[in-house]
Ligand code: GLY
């Protein structure tokens with residue numbers, strides 16, 4: 476166990492007290508267990524479920540937090556052979572000192588559980604099965620059972636607005652993510668494959684004892700929104716899209732996209748589209764203020780993007796009408812961003828319950844169906860702002876809208892996809908772009924790419 480990870484025991488105790496008070500019943504939260512890769516003993520690196528991490532602060536495989544009148548962690552006792560393969564286990568006494576919470580053997584847990592014990596179903600079915608066996612009722616990731624709704628809402632209420640400890644984690648993730656993007660820009664040359672750039676980016680994270688918060692996207696096919704293939708050869712004249720974010724040792728996520736020219740210079744069409752996406756991002760960041768509904772941040776980006784595409788002759792018509800009738804969505808088919816925290820799409824394990832304010836539901840309009848957040852912003856919330864412009868062949872093949880000038884679009888054929896994404900903390904005064912150190916203007920990017 477890596478007990479060198481610094482834990483803010485006071486902040487964790489305050490989180491637990493808050494969640495317990497809002498939940499109003501005992502709550503059982505699982506850390507989860509290492510998942511097998513190819514056979515049981517060959518596992519993926521362990522990462523605790525985020526609700527557990529939020530309340531305990533550490534990755535304890537197989538452990539549970541029980542929030543009742545005597546909150547404690549219940550952990551599996553080491554097997555006699557574990558010392559041989561994994562070294563001496565940290566004693567429960569040392570774990571308790573580190574965590575600031577009693578740690579007890581797992582076999583004492585079941586007797587403390589009852590029909591009113593709430594839980595949350597993790598995405599991993601094995602842990603759901605373990606929770607179901609402990610609680611004697613179904614626990615499924617697709618649904619939050621009625622008895623568990625109060626816990627879900629208590630956790631959402633706490634995790635939505637980041638406390639000072641969480642903000643430190645997000646800043647640490649942003650700093651490492653910035654280093655990764657700088658390294659990626661510097662490592663870019665025609666003739667290398669995308670995985671070379673990916674390796675340079677992820678090396679910066681590994682050097683800090685960190686990993687990635689999600690599968691890195693490093694691709695000259697920016698039009699594939701989540702392209703996780705890394706074999707593409709980079710050509711002079713390509714744009715490279717890199718969507719890479721750190722996960723700190725404590726589990727906090729960064730999520731940043733930059734798009735840069737392989738040769739270090741944007742050519743005319745690339746520059747024109749890049750400026751349009753940059754203006755859309757700036758408009759959205761300006762709009763991301765406390766009290767503003769996040770859907771209006773999306774619409775600020777949509778309006779600026781539409782204005783830019785009209786100015787370039789790609790779209791024809793009145794900007795407000797083009798926005799109201801979703802015409803921009805042929806080129807910007809996703810939402811402008813999402814919550815970020817311990818999960819890159821924070822609390823998406825709870826579906827739209829976290830992202831959508833009570834009473835609001837996801838729209839099925841083409842421009843809004845992938846909007847993952849629709850709440851009024853408040854100080855302490857952290858969101859991504861990530862507009863883009865993509866020419867997705869499968870999408871454009873269906874587009875018969877005469878307001879999209881297909882002839883004019885041909886002049887922009889060298890632009891497959893551009894996304895610009897930053898992580899933004901909402902403050903009492905407005906907002907702070909946590910990832911602002913990463914080159915973003917054309918001049919900054921051109922000065923960095925290639926070394
Ligand atoms: N990297 C995933 C996203 O931007 O949402």
Ligand code: MN
Pocket residue numbers: 730812813859861896
């Ligand atoms: Mn994102």
Ligand code: MN
Pocket residue numbers: 718719730731732896
């Ligand atoms: Mn991203």
